[in-house]
Amino acid sequence: MRRRTPPPPSPLPQRDGVDPVRVRLPGTGDWATVREHLVQRLSGAGVGVVEALLDAGLVVGADGTPVAPDAPYRPGAYVWFHRELPAEVPVPFPVPVVYRDEHIVVADKPHFLATTPRGSHVAETALARLRRELGIPTLTAAHRLDRLTAGLVLFTVRPEERGAYQTLFRDRRVRKVYEAVAPYDPALALPVTVRSRIVKERGSLTAREVPGEPNAVTRVELAEHRADGLARYRLTPETGQTHQLRVHMTALGVPLLGDPLYPVVADPVPPGDFRRPLQLLARELEFTDPVTGRTHRLRSARTPGAWTAYARWAGDGTGPTGPG
Numbered sequence: 001m002r003r004r005t006p007p008p009p010s011p012l013p014q015r016d017g018v019d020p021v022r023v024r025l026p027g028t029g030d031w032a033t034v035r036e037h038l039v040q041r042l043s044g045a046g047v048g049v050v051e052a053l054l055d056a057g058l059v060v061g062a063d064g065t066p067v068a069p070d071a072p073y074r075p076g077a078y079v080w081f082h083r084e085l086p087a088e089v090p091v092p093f094p095v096p097v098v099y100r101d102e103h104i105v106v107a108d109k110p111h112f113l114a115t116t117p118r119g120s121h122v123a124e125t126a127l128a129r130l131r132r133e134l135g136i137p138t139l140t141a142a143h144r145l146d147r148l149t150a151g152l153v154l155f156t157v158r159p160e161e162r163g164a165y166q167t168l169f170r171d172r173r174v175r176k177v178y179e180a181v182a183p184y185d186p187a188l189a190l191p192v193t194v195r196s197r198i199v200k201e202r203g204s205l206t207a208r209e210v211p212g213e214p215n216a217v218t219r220v221e222l223a224e225h226r227a228d229g230l231a232r233y234r235l236t237p238e239t240g241q242t243h244q245l246r247v248h249m250t251a252l253g254v255p256l257l258g259d260p261l262y263p264v265v266a267d268p269v270p271p272g273d274f275r276r277p278l279q280l281l282a283r284e285l286e287f288t289d290p291v292t293g294r295t296h297r298l299r300s301a302r303t304p305g306a307w308t309a310y311a312r313w314a315g316d317g318t319g320p321t322g323p324g
Helices: 034-041 049-055 126-134 159-170 244-251 310-315
Strands: 021-024 078-081 097-100 104-109 150-156 175-183 192-199 208-210 216-225 230-237 280-288 295-299
Touching (some): 097 126, 097 295, 104 126, 126 150, 150 159, 175 244, 216 244
Antiparallel strands (some): 097 104, 104 150, 175 230, 175 280, 192 208, 216 230
8 A cells, every 4th residue: 555645844834823724736637727726625715815815925835935826737736825813812711731741741721722723713722822832833732622621631742753642542542531510410320331322413513312333431420519409520431422421411411511502502602701611621631651651640730610619600690700
């Protein structure tokens, strides 16, 4: 089997911790110019955007030279450019580092901050922030944590080592433990291991359980409960389906506090409203480093805000304002 030739390095530096867009021109096609292909491929960017980038010399080839607006199409060639960053509301919480060496960085991500650039969240992401704050342009996420979930995320420092750490997560050789706050149900027999089949269809905000072979497994334990009807749960997933913990807790009849999607989709939260974070925290990461052989047992320093501020959360609707 022939290996695919890796793309050449980017001739453009990062901007605000965000990589430039790389486009490989397909090996087949009937475009006469690079412009014709980019206009078709990037049609969602808006009328005139591609032409403006080319006219300003902001689309470059592998040698860093601007691509002329009438440059002929060359199958297999690469071009790079920086997209216009969307206007983003700053997430006003820090991203502390709990562990760092020459190979990895493990950060304690706050609620509301996306892990990596995606959609309307680009510069205001944990990855872009850490690249800027730590001065490590090669930093890359080894896995993702939902934007609304807080807690530990592992990043790799060296591009050539990224695959080794991603394989840890793919092969389920990382022990992950989450902490959640939800209603207390004395009739719910715990601990319990929930097994179900979860699917999330493209374009749908929520995932759902369907009949079939289970692809999602979660161990649910009760950590403690209080007389006000609130409980703290310890969740240990064996798999990593989208929204798995939220779906399983909802199925048990104890949906997480602050969840805007389960059991019902709530009205969209206005940008900049950080008052009711999802009460889900990636508390622990445990793994054997595939590069150094070192055993890591790392723990988030965060505390779910609703557990310490429930009266205000439930009473006046303001909720905790800290990162949780």
